[in-house]
Amino acid sequence: MTSSTPDALWASRSVRLLRPSAVTCRGLRRRERRSWVLDGVDLDLDVGTRTLLVSEPEGSASALLRILAGLSRPSGGTFRLAGARRADDSAAGWGRRVAYVGPAVAPFPWLSPGEILELTGRLAGIPPAERRRRIPELVTWHRLEAALHRPLRRAGAAVASRTALAAALLTEPEVLLLDDPLGGELPVERSRLLRIPGERRTVVLASHLPGQEAELVSGVVLLRGGRVALHAPIAALAERGLELSMRGISALAEAGAPERDRRPALAVGG
Amino acid sequence: MIQTVVLAGLALRELWFSYRLLATLFVLLLAGAPAAILPHAATASLAGAPPSALTWYAVALGGSLAIVSALTAGAMAGGRRHGWLGWLALRPVPRPRLAIGWFLAWAGVLLVGLAFAALLAWVALSGSSLLLVGPAGFAAAMGAVAALGLMVIGLGLLIGSVLAPIPASLLALLLAGALGLVGFGGWLPANLPLPSGILPLIADLDLATRPVASALPLTGVALAIAAGLLLAAAAVLQRADL
Numbered sequence: 394m395t396s397s398t399p400d401a402l403w404a405s406r407s408v409r410l411l412r413p414s415a416v417t418c419r420g421l422r423r424r425e426r427r428s429w430v431l432d433g434v435d436l437d438l439d440v441g442t443r444t445l446l447v448s449e450p451e452g453s454a455s456a457l458l459r460i461l462a463g464l465s466r467p468s469g470g471t472f473r474l475a476g477a478r479r480a481d482d483s484a485a486g487w488g489r490r491v492a493y494v495g496p497a498v499a500p501f502p503w504l505s506p507g508e509i510l511e512l513t514g515r516l517a518g519i520p521p522a523e524r525r526r527r528i529p530e531l532v533t534w535h536r537l538e539a540a541l542h543r544p545l546r547r548a549g550a551a552v553a554s555r556t557a558l559a560a561a562l563l564t565e566p567e568v569l570l571l572d573d574p575l576g577g578e579l580p581v582e583r584s585r586l587l588r589i590p591g592e593r594r595t596v597v598l599a600s601h602l603p604g605q606e607a608e609l610v611s612g613v614v615l616l617r618g619g620r621v622a623l624h625a626p627i628a629a630l631a632e633r634g635l636e637l638s639m640r641g642i643s644a645l646a647e648a649g650a651p652e653r654d655r656r657p658a659l660a661v662g663g
Numbered sequence: 664m665i666q667t668v669v670l671a672g673l674a675l676r677e678l679w680f681s682y683r684l685l686a687t688l689f690v691l692l693l694a695g696a697p698a699a700i701l702p703h704a705a706t707a708s709l710a711g712a713p714p715s716a717l718t719w720y721a722v723a724l725g726g727s728l729a730i731v732s733a734l735t736a737g738a739m740a741g742g743r744r745h746g747w748l749g750w751l752a753l754r755p756v757p758r759p760r761l762a763i764g765w766f767l768a769w770a771g772v773l774l775v776g777l778a779f780a781a782l783l784a785w786v787a788l789s790g791s792s793l794l795l796v797g798p799a800g801f802a803a804a805m806g807a808v809a810a811l812g813l814m815v816i817g818l819g820l821l822i823g824s825v826l827a828p829i830p831a832s833l834l835a836l837l838l839a840g841a842l843g844l845v846g847f848g849g850w851l852p853a854n855l856p857l858p859s860g861i862l863p864l865i866a867d868l869d870l871a872t873r874p875v876a877s878a879l880p881l882t883g884v885a886l887a888i889a890a891g892l893l894l895a896a897a898a899v900l901q902r903a904d905l
Binding site: 459463465 | 665666669673676677680745746747749750751752753754755756902904905
């Protein structure tokens with residue numbers, strides 16, 4: 394299996410111009426509690442894009458992220474993430490290239506942030522020397538020093554969510570799936586932490602408060618009735634004098650978004 | 664291999680923090696209590712006589728294994744519900760390895776608990792008219808009980824991979840309890856090597872002539888079924904929503 398976005402490929406300007414897809418969904422369907430939360434999602438997200446994912450009803454966006462993360466199985470359709478068709482379980486594969494932070498998963502509450510980061514590194518097969526270099530950086534960036542050795546259940550929800558984000562970034566994933574992350578943080582701190590570095594890192598951020606994500610995303614996807622009702626750049630909202638809110642996004646979808654600039658997606662390997 | 668060991672260690676710590684480890688050891692130790700407390704008179708062969716201490720010991724072992732199965736199912740289902748197994752699956756840990764890690768942790772606790780229960784019974788009963796078999800015969804019988812325990816742990820993991828915690832615990836308790844009852848009931852053909860058949864064998868150890876030869880086939884069958892249940896749990900976990 395070859396990644397669609399290895400460093401060597403990404404270094405080539407021509408490849409960047411071709412806009413390889415980091416996330417590709419075709420006819421993705423998911424049935425939950427006798428209704429279709431996803432009913433044929435077709436979606437392409439280019440490498441390096443920061444996309445806000447919202448949905449009506451709210452559960453659809455979370456369901457899509459859970460499927461992309463490999464936590465749930467789709468009822469139908471296919472998807473491809475970072476060039477891989479499905480989770481391969483290998484330490485060097487899917488788990489290091491795709492990361493998920495969301496309410497569907499949580500580490501054991503008796504683990505401390507330090508133990509979680511160390512455990513994540515070990516299970517992902519990151520060499521000890523690399524772990525010793527990266528973990529302190531993440532601890533500092535996520536301001537976990539004070540609670541580093543305190544169990545999560547005593548450290549509080551904010552530390553738990555920051556630890557989850559730090560653990561997700563430890564493997565330097567190509568695709569980062571964030572389902573309403575860092576809910577307990579102050580907006581300023583939340584914005585700082587969610588400015589995820591990495592030019593070729595693709596971030597999909599599901600949020601029920603789109604307004605607070607304005608500085609973090611470049612595009613928006615609206616799922617309505619389980620399908621993609623809108624996929625547009627954030628700038629399209631401003632062009633029509635709409636604000637980044639559910640109302641504004643819905644209005645843009647109803648008005649008809651500008652045709653998204655589509656160029657052939659590069660599919661390598663898989 | 665290292666990943667499996669790490670997972671088994673995590674599962675053990677979870678058992679410790681959730682008090683399931685202590686509960687399991689307590690229940691298994693309690694199973695040895697009838698052998699130590701009740702009078703050591705061989706009365707089973709007399710019509711209308713109360714069951715002997717050995718019979719109560721076998722009954723307590725069956726009951727404790729049913730409880731262990733329920734605890735296993737509850738722990739597995741709880742791990743899924745709280746998102747702990749999902750978090751590990753994203754690390755990335757192959758899902759079948761999660762089932763193996765949890766199985767190893769439970770197996771370790773079970774073996775320690777049963778070893779204490781067996782030691783208690785042996786110390787209490789050796790030399791009495793109830794226990795005429797030697798250490799090898801008694802160890803073979805307890806080995807078969809341990810294999811039966813591994814089987815009910817596999818059953819618990821399988822049920823816990825499918826159902827929510829409370830239904831999973833209740834169903835595991837019911838099925839493992841029914842298994843023990845079937846073993847005692849003697850409703851099945853005598854030549855059918857049902858793993859829970861070890862329980863009546865223990866109850867009749869004072870009459871047993873070849874305990875090792877009787878226990879070994881039951882051990883083999885129980886281990887084979889335990890392996891099958893573990894594989895089934897791994898396969899179910901592979902497809903489950905975490």
